[in-house]
Amino acid sequence: MSDRSDILVADKVTRRFGGLVAVNAIDFTIPEGTIVSLIGPNGAGKTTFFNVLLGIIDPTGGTIEFDGRQMIARPRRVGLESLVWVSPSILIVLVSLALGVTGVLSGGGITLAGLAAVGFLIATLLLAIVRPLWYQTFLLRLGIFRSARPNDMVQAGVGRTFQNIRLFKNMTAVENVLIGMHTQMRATLADGFLSTRRARREEDVADRRAQELLTLVGLRGIGNELAKNLPYGDQRRLEIARALASRPKLLLLDEPAAGMNPKETQDLMKLISRLRTDLGLTVLLIEHDMKVVMGISDRVTVLDAGRKIAEGTPEEVRRDPKVIEAYLGTPAV
Amino acid sequence: MSVVQDLPAPQGTPGFRARAADFGGRHRSTTIIIGMALVGAILPVLASVPPFTAFQNQASWMDGFTNAGVFVLLALGLNLVVGVAGLLDLGYAAFFAIGSYAYAYAASPFGNEVLGINIVATLGDQAGLIFWPMLIIGALVAAAFGILLGAPTLRLRGDYLAIVTLGFGEIVPIVFLNADALTNGTNGIGGIARPYLPGIGSFSAMNPWPYYVTMLVLVTVVMIFCYRLVGSRIGRAWEAIREDELAAAANGINTVTTKLLAFALGASTAGIAGVFNASKLTVVSPDQFTFIISFTVLAMVVLGGMGNFWGVAVGAFVIYSINNVLLKTLNQFFDTVGVPILKDIDFIQLQFLLYGIALVAMMLLRPEGLFPNSRRKRELHAEMTLPGEDEMTLPEVTEEGGR
Numbered sequence: 001m002s003d004r005s006d007i008l009v010a011d012k013v014t015r016r017f018g019g020l021v022a023v024n025a026i027d028f029t030i031p032e033g034t035i036v037s038l039i040g041p042n043g044a045g046k047t048t049f050f051n052v053l054l055g056i057i058d059p060t061g062g063t064i065e066f067d068g069r070q071m072i073a074r075p076r077r078v079g080l081e082s083l084v085w086v087s088p089s090i091l092i093v094l095v096s097l098a099l100g101v102t103g104v105l106s107g108g109g110i111t112l113a114g115l116a117a118v119g120f121l122i123a124t125l126l127l128a129i130v131r132p133l134w135y136q137t138f139l140l141r142l143g144i145f146r147s148a149r150p151n152d153m154v155q156a157g158v159g160r161t162f163q164n165i166r167l168f169k170n171m172t173a174v175e176n177v178l179i180g181m182h183t184q185m186r187a188t189l190a191d192g193f194l195s196t197r198r199a200r201r202e203e204d205v206a207d208r209r210a211q212e213l214l215t216l217v218g219l220r221g222i223g224n225e226l227a228k229n230l231p232y233g234d235q236r237r238l239e240i241a242r243a244l245a246s247r248p249k250l251l252l253l254d255e256p257a258a259g260m261n262p263k264e265t266q267d268l269m270k271l272i273s274r275l276r277t278d279l280g281l282t283v284l285l286i287e288h289d290m291k292v293v294m295g296i297s298d299r300v301t302v303l304d305a306g307r308k309i310a311e312g313t314p315e316e317v318r319r320d321p322k323v324i325e326a327y328l329g330t331p332a333v
Numbered sequence: 334m335s336v337v338q339d340l341p342a343p344q345g346t347p348g349f350r351a352r353a354a355d356f357g358g359r360h361r362s363t364t365i366i367i368g369m370a371l372v373g374a375i376l377p378v379l380a381s382v383p384p385f386t387a388f389q390n391q392a393s394w395m396d397g398f399t400n401a402g403v404f405v406l407l408a409l410g411l412n413l414v415v416g417v418a419g420l421l422d423l424g425y426a427a428f429f430a431i432g433s434y435a436y437a438y439a440a441s442p443f444g445n446e447v448l449g450i451n452i453v454a455t456l457g458d459q460a461g462l463i464f465w466p467m468l469i470i471g472a473l474v475a476a477a478f479g480i481l482l483g484a485p486t487l488r489l490r491g492d493y494l495a496i497v498t499l500g501f502g503e504i505v506p507i508v509f510l511n512a513d514a515l516t517n518g519t520n521g522i523g524g525i526a527r528p529y530l531p532g533i534g535s536f537s538a539m540n541p542w543p544y545y546v547t548m549l550v551l552v553t554v555v556m557i558f559c560y561r562l563v564g565s566r567i568g569r570a571w572e573a574i575r576e577d578e579l580a581a582a583a584n585g586i587n588t589v590t591t592k593l594l595a596f597a598l599g600a601s602t603a604g605i606a607g608v609f610n611a612s613k614l615t616v617v618s619p620d621q622f623t624f625i626i627s628f629t630v631l632a633m634v635v636l637g638g639m640g641n642f643w644g645v646a647v648g649a650f651v652i653y654s655i656n657n658v659l660l661k662t663l664n665q666f667f668d669t670v671g672v673p674i675l676k677d678i679d680f681i682q683l684q685f686l687l688y689g690i691a692l693v694a695m696m697l698l699r700p701e702g703l704f705p706n707s708r709r710k711r712e713l714h715a716e717m718t719l720p721g722e723d724e725m726t727l728p729e730v731t732e733e734g735g736r
Binding site: 054056149151155160162166167169171175178180182185191192194195203226243246 | 362558561562565566567568569570572573576577579580581582583584585586587588594708711712
């Protein structure tokens, strides 16, 4: 279904809110190692789509695959996927076997119930082969599958920043980054109680890595400042450092340049490009600032009224008449 | 990152306080043990010198200190839930009750009969030996109930969670009250064995010392665990959830299990306190676990300083002492001296009036508590930090999303 080189594949993702279709059957892929932008006028469904990708909102339809793994309606335990997939069939086989055996033992020969069970089994298998998506929905209804929550997405390798900065304001910069490292650390409750050597070593390593990350985003030496006391641009950088702490493969930036002055925006663009070249990160950007979008994106996807209306290189998108129309007749730049 | 950073920053060469703070940061467990040992040694001395002997004799004081210790344990546990993880729990006494009844079932003839076990009969005079393993089992039982309550409810936020816990706090004593055949109803379960320690024998009501020392050890251990946890990865996750749940989830913290853990650990501390309390009173009954207990413990946490374990412990100790020693003594004092109007006032009746006044005054003058946690203080005094910093953040936009 997907190229090996696509890190994220969204297939016909739909989200309805009552009668409003905020996101309408959007197909969207992000090739590994690229910077992809998502733009569109206000109310185009960018944020809803973003939230669906992050597991904050469940889609009402479609699938999302990240790094080769199903994220929507996936088994509760990764690795049990195949077992979960066939478990209804196994159940039916067992039931029909039991029914058949009791039928034969009681001298009634092959019973109607046994036949029905076999029929149901065949129907299930057919459904699984011919319409895997329907079968999946069936499993979802049974409660066997569950969609990824935000923390599952982080575990899988998606880091994010927020449009309105959501740092832990009363914690220091280093503490913010340490929280970002949560999924990278292994200390358990017992480690916490006993303050084991393993846990202490882990804390030391994490502390050092936090300093490195702060240096990477250009915040060297401010580790002990409270997050809320940092200047606006630095808060944005700190949020990126925090997102990087979970060692993401894909970084989702929600309007990172919002409220920045031209100088800060320039620095930010340099930083994002460097993340891609130095860390091999894939970046998805939602942005209103066209200079940023056109300056660093490899590909741009345009949404309008919940639909994807254009996709391509910045040049192609800039000339697309539909895009120009969506932005009320004004050219994108 | 250390909690000891509350101390004022040293000027010039590091002074004694700075060096003490540094030592405290690096050897926290040692500091707690030394601190608790000092407190444990000073209290009996205080109880035997003039101003205090006027109130009651040393043995009564020691007994009172031990009872206060029960509330210190409760406050430490509730502080994990309310102060650190930010989950308002108004039914905390339920877990205290569960711990108490757990010990009652293990160490009383009635409880043994109900469960169909014969610990008391087998151990005879040494039935109190069961106290020691029961400290852990009681904690586990309470934690299990904490998870049972938390699992369906911790998806709720703020006020809703508070209401559910309030309901749970009411349900548990009522179940103990009405399940007559299992709990002996209003009369409760009596004849509970006192702790027994080889070499010392069975603890007794006459000698407060064994209980006192046991309590001291329990508080020390719980305090060390609390501090270690808060400094660990899990403690950081709790604080992150308290500050911003969505941001915490976006950083890979499983908010449901992490909150559940806080709830279970808070409950287990109450369980330990319950086991101890039951072993000391030798009787448990539903009326010991009313909403008043939950409320009192919450007031202790708020007055002491949410999030700061030492502050909360001191808060618990002070409030308990005022409730159970000072008010009683005021009554006796005015009765004997015979002051016209004051001698007719029952100060114990006024306990909640005093609470109310204290809480209102506290919220107006010092909302962060007597001994605040540094981070809480920052949250509550945001306007006092740097001028104009609020302009740097964009207006809050809720990004909850529906499911």
